[in-house]
Amino acid sequence: MLMEKYSWSYHEEDELIKELLDDESPFFLAPHEQYYNYSLDVTKSSIVHSGPNIHDDNTQSGAQSYDVSHDARINLGLGRGLSMMMDKQEAHEAKYSLRIKTCGNAMADDGYKWRKYGQKSIKNSPYPRSYYKCTNPRCGAKKQVERSSDEADTFIITYEGLHLHFAYPFLTLDPPQFLDQPNKKPKLTNSKAQNYSSDENASEVYESPRFANPGPVLDLEQELGFGGMGSQGLLEDMVPLMVRNPSIIKPTNSYSSSSSYSSPPTSPSFSWSNN
DNA sequence: CGTTTTTGACCCGCGC
DNA sequence: GCGCGGGTCAAAAACG
Numbered sequence: 691m692l693m694e695k696y697s698w699s700y701h702e703e704d705e706l707i708k709e710l711l712d713d714e715s716p717f718f719l720a721p722h723e724q725y726y727n728y729s730l731d732v733t734k735s736s737i738v739h740s741g742p743n744i745h746d747d748n749t750q751s752g753a754q755s756y757d758v759s760h761d762a763r764i765n766l767g768l769g770r771g772l773s774m775m776m777d778k779q780e781a782h783e784a785k786y787s788l789r790i791k792t793c794g795n796a797m798a799d800d801g802y803k804w805r806k807y808g809q810k811s812i813k814n815s816p817y818p819r820s821y822y823k824c825t826n827p828r829c830g831a832k833k834q835v836e837r838s839s840d841e842a843d844t845f846i847i848t849y850e851g852l853h854l855h856f857a858y859p860f861l862t863l864d865p866p867q868f869l870d871q872p873n874k875k876p877k878l879t880n881s882k883a884q885n886y887s888s889d890e891n892a893s894e895v896y897e898s899p900r901f902a903n904p905g906p907v908l909d910l911e912q913e914l915g916f917g918g919m920g921s922q923g924l925l926e927d928m929v930p931l932m933v934r935n936p937s938i939i940k941p942t943n944s945y946s947s948s949s950s951y952s953s954p955p956t957s958p959s960f961s962w963s964n965n
Numbered sequence: 966c967g968t969t970t971t972t973g974a975c976c977c978g979c980g981c
Numbered sequence: 982g983c984g985c986g987g988g989t990c991a992a993a994a995a996c997g
Contacts, residue, residue, distance in 0.1 A: 806970060808989060821988070832986090 790845045791837070802835065815839035 804822035811818045817837035824831040831849065838844035 806994065809971075810989095813986065819987090823989095834985095 787846060787848045790847065810834060812839075 803825040805825045806820055806822050808821040809818050810821075815836065816839065819834050821835035822833045822835070824833075833847060833849045835845060835847050838846055
C-alpha cells in the first residue's frame with residue numbers, strides 16, 4: 691500500500707500530465723495563462739550550450755540541436771523544429787539534452803531537488819552517467835548527467851519526462867543581466883535558493899514580460915531548469931518563481947520537511963570514481 | 966537518527 | 982537464445 695515514496699509510476703505521472711494539459715492544476719498559472727501548454731510543445735529538442743559549434747551527437751533522443759553559443763541566456767526560438775504534441779505518451783518520452791561546457795570543475799545544479807537513483811558507466815566513455823529523479827512526489831521527471839567523453843569539461847544533461855518545471859518556462863530573460871550583474875548575489879554557495887525565496891531577485895527576472903512573450907521565445911535554461919554551472923549563482927535567478935512561492939504551490943504534505951525542493955548546491959555532481 | 970548516496974544485482978529491449 | 986548495454990531497484994553505507 692504505502693509504496694515507496696518515489697514510485698509514482700505511470701499513474702501519477704499520468705495525472706500530472708493531465709493536470710498540465712487541463713489547466714486546472716493549482717500548481718501552475720492562472721487558468722487563463724495556459725503557458726504550460728506551450729512548454730509541452732517544446733518536446734524534443736537538444737541544446738548545445740556554449741562551445742563553438744558542437745554539433746551534438748543528437749544524443750539518444752535523436753533530437754535536433756541548437757547551438758546557442760556561450761550565450762548564457764539562451765533565447766532560442768523553440769517554436770520551430772519542435773514537434774508539438776500533448777499526447778501523454780509523447781510527452782513521456784520528451785527529452786532535452788543540454789550540453790554545457792564548463793570551466794574546469796562545475797556542477798550541474800539546477801536548483802531543484804533530485805534524487806540520485808543510479809549511476810552507470812557508459813560504453814565508450816570513461817565517465818559514468820548519473821540518473822536522477824525529481825523528488826517531487828508529483829513529478830516523474832528524470833534527468834541524467836554525464837560528461838562528454840571527449841571534453842571533460844562538457845556536461846551533458848538530459849532531461850526526460852514531463853517535469854513540473856516545464857510548467858514555468860515562460861520567462862524571457864530579455865534583460866541580459868544576470869550574467870553581467872554579479873552583484874545580485876556573488877554565489878550561492880551555501881545560502882541556498884530558498885533563502886531569497888521572496889521576490890527580490892525573482893522580480894528582477896520575472897518582471898512582466900514573462901507572460902507577455904508571444905513568440906516562441908522561451909528560455910530553455912529556465913525551462914530545463916539548469917543552472918549556474920560555471921556561471922555561478924545565476925541559477926538562482928532562474929529558479930522558477932512558483933516553485934518557491936508557497937502561495938502558488940499547494941502545500942502537499944507529501945514532502946515532509948526535508949523535501950523542500952529547491953535544492954541547495956546539492957549539485958548532482960558525479961562521482962567518477964573510476965578513472 | 967532520518968535522509969541521501971552508493972553500488973551491485975536485476976530486468977529488459979535489442980542486435981547478432 | 983545469448984550477450985551486451987542501458988536503466989532501475991533497493992540494501993547498505995555514508996552523511997549531517
